[in-house]
Amino acid sequence: MAAIREKAQLMSASEIDRTLVRLAHEVLEKTEDLDKLAFIGIRRRGVPMAQRLAAKIEAIEGRKIPVGILDINLYRDDLSTVGQQPVVSNTDIQFPVTGMDIVLMDDVLYTGRTIRAALDALFDQGRPARVQLLVLIDRGHRELPIEARYVGRMVQTTSKEIIEVKFNEVDGVEKVMLVELVD
Numbered sequence: 001m002a003a004i005r006e007k008a009q010l011m012s013a014s015e016i017d018r019t020l021v022r023l024a025h026e027v028l029e030k031t032e033d034l035d036k037l038a039f040i041g042i043r044r045r046g047v048p049m050a051q052r053l054a055a056k057i058e059a060i061e062g063r064k065i066p067v068g069i070l071d072i073n074l075y076r077d078d079l080s081t082v083g084q085q086p087v088v089s090n091t092d093i094q095f096p097v098t099g100m101d102i103v104l105m106d107d108v109l110y111t112g113r114t115i116r117a118a119l120d121a122l123f124d125q126g127r128p129a130r131v132q133l134l135v136l137i138d139r140g141h142r143e144l145p146i147e148a149r150y151v152g153r154m155v156q157t158t159s160k161e162i163i164e165v166k167f168n169e170v171d172g173v174e175k176v177m178l179v180e181l182v183d
Contacts, residue, residue: 004179013174019152024056040068045107048169068093075117098126107165109135112146
């Protein structure tokens with residue numbers, strides 16, 4: 001297994017928070033009917049993003065936005081390379097997705113394959129009126145025609161570089177790092 005080396009910290013905790021505030025405002029500006037708006041976080045780090053953005057919108061608008069959790073492990077196209085027994089967590093969506101304006105959230109957009117799997121998993125739950133993608137980091141290198149409507153930050157990377165997003169809820173620390181695979 002290749003080792004990794006830290007190259008740079010791209011975002012601090014306060015920069016992540018400011019970016020999420022901006023993204024919450026962007027979502028509000030581009031949403032016609034808040035009654036149809038719902039957030040779905042892709043399990044693991046998309047979930048705290050969805051929860052935080054819902055809390056920010058509640059603070060701004062005084063209304064709750066429903067938040068769901070989507071597990072995509074069984075929808076991945078690389079399932080055979082992930083391991084003998086993939087770890088499957090629960091999808092937890094406590095509202096009907098049919099007819100809703102869904103903002104699907106993940107931490108990093110890279111090849112687009114995670115989002116493709118998430119769309120398959122989401123449409124198994126119902127037929128939303130609209131699905132938009134929100135990501136904290138877009139690092140390019142797309143293999144599928146997937147584009148985020150809401151992007152926290154664009155970061156150009158090489159194929160040897162990796163973006164590591166760390167959230168307190170998952171990792172016990174809050175930052176975004178650029179790391180590099182070393183031989």
